[in-house]
Amino acid sequence: xxxxxxxxxxxxxxxxxxxxxxxxxxAFGLLFNEINDLxxxxxxxxxxxxxxxxEQKCDRLKEKYIEILxxxxxxxxxxxxxxxxxxxxxxxxxxxxxxxVARFLQVFPFDIYKDIIDGIADLNQKFLNISEELIKCLELxxxxxxxxxxxxxxxxxxxxxxxxxxxxxxGILYKKKGDDLRIYLTSKLVxxxxxxxNNAEEISDYLRGLIIKYPSK
Numbered sequence: 379x380x381x382x383x384x385x386x387x388x389x390x391x392x393x394x395x396x397x398x399x400x401x402x403x404x405a406f407g408l409l410f411n412e413i414n415d416l417x418x419x420x421x422x423x424x425x426x427x428x429x430x431x432x433e434q435k436c437d438r439l440k441e442k443y444i445e446i447l448x449x450x451x452x453x454x455x456x457x458x459x460x461x462x463x464x465x466x467x468x469x470x471x472x473x474x475x476x477x478x479v480a481r482f483l484q485v486f487p488f489d490i491y492k493d494i495i496d497g498i499a500d501l502n503q504k505f506l507n508i509s510e511e512l513i514k515c516l517e518l519x520x521x522x523x524x525x526x527x528x529x530x531x532x533x534x535x536x537x538x539x540x541x542x543x544x545x546x547x548x549g550i551l552y553k554k555k556g557d558d559l560r561i562y563l564t565s566k567l568v569x570x571x572x573x574x575x576n577n578a579e580e581i582s583d584y585l586r587g588l589i590i591k592y593p594s595k
Contacts (some may be wrong), residue, residue, distance in 0.1 A: 391446050392520075395465075398439040399513050402468065405432035405476045410506040412483060413571070417495045417502075426480045433477035440469045456588055464516075464584070471577035472509065479570045486567065488560045497547040498568070504540040505571050508533055512578045515585060523589045530586040537579035544572045 408429045415421050443465050447458055456464075490498055511533050518526035547568050554561050 391443065391450065394439055394443045394446060398436055398443060398465070399516060401432055401435050401439060402473050403510065403513050405429050405436070405473055406506055406509040408432065409476050409480060410502055412480065413502040413505075414499065416483060416486070417490050417499050419489055421483060421486075423484060426484050429480035430477050433473050433480075436469060436473045440465055456592060460588055464581070467577075467581055467584070468516075471581065472512070472574060475570070475574045475577065479567075479574070482567060482570055486563060488563065491551070491554070491560075491564065494547050494550050494564070497543055497550070498571075501540060501543045501547065501568065501571055501575075504536060504543065505575055508536045508540065508575050508578045511536065512582060515582055519585050519589065527586060527589050530582040530589075533579055533582040537575055540572060540575045544568055 408425060412421060412425055412429065415425075444462060447461055447465075511529060515526050515529040515533065518529060548565060551561050551565050551568075
């Protein structure tokens, strides 16, 4: 299953892909720090704006990537359509979701309940870990199918752990009474963070399917 590619010259598609993934990773780190700050009670709007700026930079890089992809007709080791689907899905379901959480935090009017701070921090750590592992998987899939294939199962396991954390948090929230808006918005925040984690696994599943589909490429 292993694929190794030797490139004699720099490919512009590869360069933009690296730049996109680097910018996305920056957004993940910034959002992770902001959620931690929320748990500690000192959120900074200026830093949330940085997450939004990263998402906007990723949009422009995605547009350049797609332009070069169809202009050069270069899709190896996958079809052009597969690459188009990957970049659009990452942009919408991962990076775009980071922007959504950042904007949600800008208007979130409450402190985090003390009895779920540790749970939110754990879920936040899972978000960062799985996002970074997805980046590694996307890098590996370019030249090493075996390692990328293994990475998809690691991501699957991380998502299962995150789901357990999510239900532990919501189990505490749903037992609270008398503060419906705070409970509802906190639950939405938890769900928004988990959605990024879940979407990361969906993308890794898609990559696993491509590896199975093109084992000899």
